[in-house]
Amino acid sequence: MDTQVIIGIVVVVVPLLALIAGTGLVLRRRRQISLTDTQTQTVDGGREVDKSGGYRAGSGFAFSQGGTATADPEAAGEGVAEEAERILAETQPDVVRPVDEDPLAQLPGTQVPVDDDAMAVETAVTAAETEAAEPETAEPETAAPELDEIAPTEGRLSRLRGRLARSQGAIGESMLGLLGAGDLDDDSWEEIEDTLVMADLGTAATEAVVTALRAELATGKVRTADDARGALRKVLVEQLHPQLDRSVRALPHAGGPAVVLVVGVNGVGKTTTTGKLARVLVADGRRVLLGAADTFRAAAADQLQTWGERVGAGIVRGKEGADPASVAFDAAVTGIDDGVDVVLIDTAGRLHTKAGLMDELGKVKRVVEKKAPVDEVLLVLDATVGQNGLTQAKVFAEVVDLTGVVLTKLDGTAKGGIVFRIQDELGVPVKLVGLGEGADDLAPFEPGAFVDALL
């Protein structure tokens, strides 16, 4: 063949083959399913930020993102910057990172105090890393503590329903007994009212339940015991406002980690709840940092540290009597620097005057907001204290903007009805319930499952 013809064929065929191969590759790529989670998006610093909003990541717990705004010192109030700087200059909280994550913790005796200057932390970390890289001079490594196995987070409320057995007697059995007896006379209705009041529903919720039940019975469709149970279930679930958003705003956002404040009077179960919540988040694959801002009682910080160590969560704690706001602030700073997903701050509740509470909690929130928005303020209430709990709740609601309630010790009371009142009177949803002293005895509050457990 003539050389010119061969050159001509090469000139035409090679680009054609290249074109066919290129088109095929593009089409093949388009047909491939992307394994990248479209719900997440990488932001500055390479940390993945969950964009899913409310989700149930393999657990019955719903978590969501709070505000995405970065902390604005102006928005945090006048003089807050100065206030934060002053209290930070006065105190030096300690940071204890989990052994397997913290280069400092690879070396013995490395629970170094960290001051407010992030540079100091970085310098210390770099020094420790350098040391760790030279095994001949380094001390033997401390063995990582064994981490707890966390009980499955799915279906917790159903699994723990036996714990509500005491409440069951109060609402379920007697109400169903009365409703199942057929036509109800005035005495029976009065007895129903008494049962509901005794179970701590309060007058407003009791009246609402009774009115709705009368309406259900008036339809004439309630003939059997099963019908009665169905009608009662429907009415009680409606009274619990199932449409309320009960997701805990504990997911990181573009501004940094989520910040959750846990508040309440002493003894209600704040520290325990903070620890239990950390476990749920860790089980869902989140990196958690704890802030021990309850500085009134050294044991409270020890208790929280133990909770953290059991699941590999770090902690920022201060000396006994340190300013809680400075510990909370430092927890936020450390959480941002370490790129954790969520900072859970346990606060003190040992305040007997509203003014004192106002000062302290208000300050904790303001100072934290200098660094990061507070996404969730969870009020912990002890279900066994009844009316007193509501009075406390109202004081807290005046001091900080509550976003959710955790009702603890529901396993030890016949007064599960308090759930109805809290929501009605505070206008804040019950998001979580404590059903025992065990590490995994925390469940999401689900109206349907809760009422099923009562009936």
Ligand SMILES: Nc1nc2c(ncn2[C@@H]2O[C@H](COP(=O)(O)OP(=O)(O)OP(=O)(O)O)[C@@H](O)[C@H]2O)c(=O)[nH]1
């Ligand atoms: N039965 C039961 N006990 C609980 C529950 N939650 C907490 N507790 C217990 O309540 C007690 C007080 O709990 P803490 O977590 O120390 O309470 P706190 O509010 O942090 O208390 P202070 O640190 O004193 O402010 C502990 O004995 C807990 O085990 C629950 O849901 N059920």
